[in-house]
Amino acid sequence: MTSGKQITIEQGPIRPPSEAGSLLFRFTRNCPWNRCAFCPVYKGKQFSRRSLDEIKADIDAASEVLDDLRGLSAQLGCPEGFSREALEVVFTSREYNDFYRRAALWLHGGKGGVFIQDANSFVLPAGVISEAIAHLKRKIPGVRRITSYGRSGTLARMAPAALEQIRKAGLDRVHIGMESGSDLVLKLMDKGVSAKRQVEAGRKVIEAGMELSEYIMPGLGGKELSEEHARQSAMVLNRIDPHFIRLRSLRIPPRAPIYAAWREGRFTPLTDDETVAEIRLFISLLDGISSRVESDHIMNLLEEVEGNLPEKRDEMLATLDRYLAMPENDRLLFRLGRRGGTLRRVAEINDPLIRERLERATRDLASESGADLEKLIKELADQYI
Numbered sequence: 001m002t003s004g005k006q007i008t009i010e011q012g013p014i015r016p017p018s019e020a021g022s023l024l025f026r027f028t029r030n031c032p033w034n035r036c037a038f039c040p041v042y043k044g045k046q047f048s049r050r051s052l053d054e055i056k057a058d059i060d061a062a063s064e065v066l067d068d069l070r071g072l073s074a075q076l077g078c079p080e081g082f083s084r085e086a087l088e089v090v091f092t093s094r095e096y097n098d099f100y101r102r103a104a105l106w107l108h109g110g111k112g113g114v115f116i117q118d119a120n121s122f123v124l125p126a127g128v129i130s131e132a133i134a135h136l137k138r139k140i141p142g143v144r145r146i147t148s149y150g151r152s153g154t155l156a157r158m159a160p161a162a163l164e165q166i167r168k169a170g171l172d173r174v175h176i177g178m179e180s181g182s183d184l185v186l187k188l189m190d191k192g193v194s195a196k197r198q199v200e201a202g203r204k205v206i207e208a209g210m211e212l213s214e215y216i217m218p219g220l221g222g223k224e225l226s227e228e229h230a231r232q233s234a235m236v237l238n239r240i241d242p243h244f245i246r247l248r249s250l251r252i253p254p255r256a257p258i259y260a261a262w263r264e265g266r267f268t269p270l271t272d273d274e275t276v277a278e279i280r281l282f283i284s285l286l287d288g289i290s291s292r293v294e295s296d297h298i299m300n301l302l303e304e305v306e307g308n309l310p311e312k313r314d315e316m317l318a319t320l321d322r323y324l325a326m327p328e329n330d331r332l333l334f335r336l337g338r339r340g341g342t343l344r345r346v347a348e349i350n351d352p353l354i355r356e357r358l359e360r361a362t363r364d365l366a367s368e369s370g371a372d373l374e375k376l377i378k379e380l381a382d383q384y385i
């Protein structure tokens with residue numbers, strides 16, 4: 001932390017896509033498990049718990065930044081809320097650092113989200129988490145939702161009273177990286193938890209009165225276990241009935257241990273089309289639950305596959321079917337456009353202007369000797385890893 005408008009607080013590397021506008025507070029550093037074969041995020045980094053004093057010092061510093069920003073907005077004639085004019089000052093003046101900018105966006109956006117980092121806050125004693133959250137709520141007015149990542153193995157071991165204590169302190173939602181409900185896939189990926197424990201953890205979070213967001217990773221079983229992965233993941237989620245099911249399709253960056261298995265032929269990734277077919281099977285098997293499905297991760301090919309179950313299930317399946325029924329060349333154009341940021345929805349492939357632009361791009365690439373369209377699409381998708 002430094003002084004004046006350069007005050008900053010420690011930030012971890014990631015947060016869920018749905019927490020893009022949230023203030024981030026780091027209660028722990030890195031991941032206490034750190035063995036999942038598909039995950040590059042904390043590899044080579046040592047896990048540690050931060051002390052309550054350290055966490056409180058960050059909260060106090062953020063509170064100071066927010067007060068300073070509110071003062072700026074008041075000076076510019078907007079004492080309530082945070083004006084666009086004040087936002088422009090913060091983003092155009094070199095006086096303000098990145099943390100000020102994040103805090104200014106938080107005030108301007110007005111949603112009041114806070115996300116607690118890093119990978120598994122629940123390794124801290126319930127008393128420490130609760131006291132830190134209580135301090136946060138005292139020091140930072142306008143907080144409307146507090147969420148955190150948690151590992152199923154840790155959550156399943158916790159006493160219900162401990163989870164309830166944390167919920168009463170103010171934690172509203174837990175994001176769990178379930179990834180798969182198949183014991184075969186979980187073992188292959190060294191996830192360190194069984195399907196049974198995933199169900200126990202999920203139910204405990206819900207019974208403690210918190211919202212639950214479960215991440216599923218389409219493609220994680222590779223070709224070999226694709227059907228098993230889809231079927232068992234749906235079965236486990238049918239037993240949990242989480243508030244959110246979020247899709248985050250597998251990509252394989254070189255820093256992930258699974259990369260070597262892929263290069264050595266021990267893991268066969270799905271193609272984009274096979275991933276869509278796997279998601280179709282998975283969604284068709286979700287049954288008897290009222291979760292909301294979200295495809296809010298940039299890794300997903302079809303971000304429009306989302307909606308509340310059960311009423312939107314047929315609509316989601318229809319979208320997946322529309323994509324799968326397209327001629328091969330249209331699917332290729334769509335993938336190129338989606339990964340290159342030209343289009344987002346399946347129907348947009350029928351827009352004459354977009355189509356013409358994509359066809360021209362593929363013609364130009366084909367005329368370049370050695371141009372490989374599949375390689376280009378992969379590179380475009382991998383830029384977001």
Ligand code: SF4
Nearest residue numbers: 031034035036039119
């Ligand atoms: S996926 Fe989650 S639990 Fe697994 S290594 Fe990455 S951060 Fe840790």
